[in-house]
Amino acid sequence: MTTDTAPAWAVVFEQVPRAGFIPDTIWVDDPDGPGFTAVSRRTDPSAWEAAVAANAPVITQINLGEPATENGEDFPSSSSSQPSIVADMLDALDPRPGERVLEIGTGTGWNAALLAHRVGPSGQVTTIEVDPALAETARQALTAAGVAAEAVTGDGAAGWPAGAPFDRIIATASVREIVPPAWLAQLRPGGRLVTPWGTDYGNGALLTLDLDADGIASGRFSGNLAFMRLRSHQRSLFGWEPDDDTVAAAEVAATDVRGKDLDMMLNPEKGRFAIGARLPNVALVVEWDAHGPGRHVLELDDLITRSYARLDADVTDPAPFTVRQLGPRRLWDEALAAYDWWHEHAKPGPDRLGLAITDDAQTLFLDTPETVVRTWP
Incomplete structure (x- = not known):
């Protein structure tokens, strides 16, 4: 397996193969319908090996460990990330021999093993997993591989104060808008935090933060990542949607x-x-071709205020698209204002945005900290 990126980690990847940390049963998209189908290492070793060797994510748990549903309404709840993205994240973290590292989201344990290999016997890796079954499986895999990382069970959003301070902290699950304050409280001055960061509107990006001697963390975004959320940062899986009668009465x-x-x-x-x-x-949900080819439905909703907007977009018809809005917020109008802002600021991508965090606020900025985009108290 090759990672295609972050060549500094290529040797480590060869020395710590992913296959030793993947369970015997994995999940792939069902070719005959919605949901997932199981692939067993015992009954279909060639398919299992091909999936594990690919530069692609491997789903290792669905439905929070519950069985697959009969109607295909399954969702992935744990995975082994795409190796090239793993390499990019580790490269951004830049752990050094002898350092103390905290990983949020153990998953299979493979990432912790890679970190332990890099920090060496004079360093220490602690990895925390909220799911007890996943944590135990990872502990067994780490032990079998002879890796000395400490795998603990707990809520990763709270970090691991018993092991603080850490030189490096890395999350393998995405945060929603707000970086948990506990992580920075457990990071030593001069330390680095790397985490996927996103919103309910869409995919996220990789955030790399450095903590200075004054306790201020700042850093930039990069890339385009789609990671599972910290469980305490997850929204309702299916969001909120008004009934048909309410939508019919919308503006x-x-x-x-x-x-x-x-x-x-x-x-x-x-x-x-x-x-x-x-x-x-x-939150954004898009149903491509919902009413036929080129006839899409875009929905925006806010669980807190019960505001909702739906755009019916027929791109095959020159007629204007129809928008329905209800609730105290006009979400489509807000989306258009954000779209105008994006144009007015020369269409910024994630690399032009950054985040600065103090004890009082987390501030998203464009280009420089003086150009504030949004602040969270």
């Missing part, structure tokens, strides 16, 4: 947004990250 209007605008608003490689960062507590 109806036309919008001059066209298909090319939707592409820029929804494409993770274009405006989706920055636009989402401007929309507090707004």
